Amino acid sequence: MIPGRQQPTNLEEFLEGLWKQNPVFVMVLGLCPALAVTVSAVNALAMGAATTFVLLGSALLVSLLRNFIPREVRIATYIVIIATFVTIVDYLIAAISLTVYEALGPFIQLIVVNCMILGRAEAHSSKNPPLRALTNALGMGLGFSLGLLALGSVREIFGSGSLFGIALFGADFQPWVVMLLPPGGFFVLGAWLLLFNWWRARTPAALKAAEVQSHG
Amino acid sequence: MTPRIELRTSPHVVQGGSVEQIMLHVVLALLPIAAFSVWQYGLSALASLVTVTLACIGSERLFNRLAGKPGTLTDWSATITGLLLALSLPPAFPLWMGAVAGFVAIALGKALFGGIGYNVMNPALVGRAFVQAAFPVAITTWIPAFAPQRFSEFAPTTFTAPLMQPPDISAWAKQALDGFTGATPLASWKFDNVLTTPTDFLTGAVTASAGETSAILILLSGGYLAARGFLDWRIPAAILGSAALAALLFQWLDPARYPDPLFVLLSGGLMLGAVFMASDMATSPVTPKGVWIYGALIGVITVMIRYFGGLTEGVMYAILIGNALTPLIDQVTQPKLFGQTRGKRA
Numbered sequence: 001m002i003p004g005r006q007q008p009t010n011l012e013e014f015l016e017g018l019w020k021q022n023p024v025f026v027m028v029l030g031l032c033p034a035l036a037v038t039v040s041a042v043n044a045l046a047m048g049a050a051t052t053f054v055l056l057g058s059a060l061l062v063s064l065l066r067n068f069i070p071r072e073v074r075i076a077t078y079i080v081i082i083a084t085f086v087t088i089v090d091y092l093i094a095a096i097s098l099t100v101y102e103a104l105g106p107f108i109q110l111i112v113v114n115c116m117i118l119g120r121a122e123a124h125s126s127k128n129p130p131l132r133a134l135t136n137a138l139g140m141g142l143g144f145s146l147g148l149l150a151l152g153s154v155r156e157i158f159g160s161g162s163l164f165g166i167a168l169f170g171a172d173f174q175p176w177v178v179m180l181l182p183p184g185g186f187f188v189l190g191a192w193l194l195l196f197n198w199w200r201a202r203t204p205a206a207l208k209a210a211e212v213q214s215h216g
Numbered sequence: 217m218t219p220r221i222e223l224r225t226s227p228h229v230v231q232g233g234s235v236e237q238i239m240l241h242v243v244l245a246l247l248p249i250a251a252f253s254v255w256q257y258g259l260s261a262l263a264s265l266v267t268v269t270l271a272c273i274g275s276e277r278l279f280n281r282l283a284g285k286p287g288t289l290t291d292w293s294a295t296i297t298g299l300l301l302a303l304s305l306p307p308a309f310p311l312w313m314g315a316v317a318g319f320v321a322i323a324l325g326k327a328l329f330g331g332i333g334y335n336v337m338n339p340a341l342v343g344r345a346f347v348q349a350a351f352p353v354a355i356t357t358w359i360p361a362f363a364p365q366r367f368s369e370f371a372p373t374t375f376t377a378p379l380m381q382p383p384d385i386s387a388w389a390k391q392a393l394d395g396f397t398g399a400t401p402l403a404s405w406k407f408d409n410v411l412t413t414p415t416d417f418l419t420g421a422v423t424a425s426a427g428e429t430s431a432i433l434i435l436l437s438g439g440y441l442a443a444r445g446f447l448d449w450r451i452p453a454a455i456l457g458s459a460a461l462a463a464l465l466f467q468w469l470d471p472a473r474y475p476d477p478l479f480v481l482l483s484g485g486l487m488l489g490a491v492f493m494a495s496d497m498a499t500s501p502v503t504p505k506g507v508w509i510y511g512a513l514i515g516v517i518t519v520m521i522r523y524f525g526g527l528t529e530g531v532m533y534a535i536l537i538g539n540a541l542t543p544l545i546d547q548v549t550q551p552k553l554f555g556q557t558r559g560k561r562a
Contacts, residue, residue, distance in 0.1 A: 174380055176350040
């Protein structure tokens with residue numbers, strides 16, 4: 001805890017990941033799954049849910065063990081904890097829906113190396129009590145899911161003319177093939193980042209006020 | 217230009233031509249090519265030219281507004297992007313896709329980097345590359361040149377409803393011109409080993425993108441621009457020369473398999489790309505040596521893609537690669553400064 005800095009309320013803790021420090025739009029972390037699996041809204045939501053689950057599990061465990069983990073091996077410990085939950089979620093998704101499992105491919109296992117999760121464990125869970133860590137992790141997970149959904153819906157609308165598998169434009173729709181390809185992921189992510197930053201920069205006065213408050 | 221003596225500090229050599237002037241001359245040089253394209257392909261090509269150009273101009277205006285910049289429409293650069301883009305698309309390309317290409321060209325190719333002079337790649341080619349990746353079928357759907365009814369009716373694909381698939385064109389095209397196969401000269405060479413004759417190329421009786429076929433007009437326009445000093449003649453010379461040399465080499469290796477250099481020069485978008493796209497001032501090197509390297513690279517890559525790639529035409533990607541390498545080429549070809557010793561670079 002930084003001296004003189006007020007402990008954030010639970011609501012602030014929750015909203016941090018959802019909006020103010022959104023993993024996709026503000027921190028720009030965890031981009032590998034964000035770009036790779038967001039070809040449809042369903043895939044995006046599945047990946048978001050899986051990541052949220054791992055985030056919650058690892059936050060709880062890291063927070064509980066925070067006084068027992070030796071500093072020197074903390075990263076390795078976090079990875080083992082995260083990998084445990086990734087294994088659980090990997091089997092879970094395979095059991096629930098094989099189609100989604102195949103669509104997500106290796107990217108479920110790759111949640112292990114999602115920098116956002118490791119970053120949370122290092123920067124937040126290891127320094128906060130379990131409830132606070134869970135609140136923050138939930139906000140982060142939902143924020144990540146929101147970011148993926150934003151990417152996935154745009155790419156699905158342009159790339160397949162549908163949303164959540166429901167056709168929007170009829171049978172004659174011309175799919176924009178590029179949107180389903182990797183470049184499309186970059187284009188859409190760039191467009192969302194542009195929009196998000198433009199929106200944030202529109203009210204510099206409000207931002208400044210928030211800054212003064214948080215540092216004052 | 218008559219040399220003038222001025223009593224002031226350097227630079228003393230005054231080169232005529234503001235951005236507006238240069239750009240206006242490029243537009244004027246493009247107009248005969250556009251006119252020839254309309255004469256070849258009729259109303260569809262005209263509609264495509266107008267729509268794509270308007271989409272570019274509209275996007276330019278929109279982004280200027282969003283960025284709070286003074287308008288840059290009067291410098292004609294968006295018009296050039298639009299004309300070049302339309303000339304590089306199939307003449308019966310659905311208008312809504314053309315508008316998308318125009319918007320992407322200005323948005324991703326130009327506005328994102330800060331507008332005119334700051335773009336890394338040729339905006340028209342960025343737009344074309346986007347629609348090539350997005351609509352691979354529509355961008356390889358061709359209509360016959362000199363169809364008899366080209367001035368009385370549009371091709372069925374032209375007025376496709378936005379976001380919808382263009383209709384199948386083969387029946388219409390067959391009825392428009394007997395025996396029409398829908399293959400470009402490069403495609404018929406690559407897949408059927410049929411060479412188009414130079415006469416067909418020079419009269420424009422080939423299936424191609426709107427502005428690709430008028431080799432003579434392109435060279436005349438380019439010659440005019442080069443003579444006025446608005447175009448670096450070394451770039452087209454290097455591209456065409458290196459492509460011809462590469463073609464010659466391959467023909468010497470295996471005459472049965474590879475076409476003659478003339479076919480390589482006349483087919484596809486090589487002429488248009490070499491004269492008008494690769495020579496874009498903002499995206500080509502500035503050093504004398506660099507210009508030759510840049511041109512040779514584009515020429516050779518084009519031939520490589522045509523001969524060994526999956527696509528039939530490679531000019532677009534070759535120029536985009538050349539554009540991307542431009543900063544590097546400029547850096548390694550810096551001329552020696554006066555008084556500089558070997559191996560010691562500032």
